[in-house]
Amino acid sequence: MPELNNNIKWEDVNCLGLKCPLPVMRLERAIKTGSMNIRVITDDPISVVDIPLAVMKAGIKMTHQEKIGVEFHFFIENITE
Numbered sequence: 001m002p003e004l005n006n007n008i009k010w011e012d013v014n015c016l017g018l019k020c021p022l023p024v025m026r027l028e029r030a031i032k033t034g035s036m037n038i039r040v041i042t043d044d045p046i047s048v049v050d051i052p053l054a055v056m057k058a059g060i061k062m063t064h065q066e067k068i069g070v071e072f073h074f075f076i077e078n079i080t081e
Helices: 022-032 047-058
Strands: 011-015 037-042 061-068 071-077
Touching: 011 022, 022 037, 022 047, 037 047, 047 061, 047 071
Parallel strands: 011 037
Antiparallel strands: 037 071, 061 071
């Protein structure tokens, strides 16, 4: 697992309490508005499948993901690879 760069300011996309596809839709909106470093926070277990697929589809890079309690955190750089 890559080490998280703590010097990066992450823009939180809080999706707690939302079920898919809403977290994916909020991620897509953040990407379209030009957010560069996005942290998606969700508690929907299906997000561990849906968020990485959305990132791959968008052609951008997920640097890290982690589970903290019941929350899933996805760290995404909105830059094309």
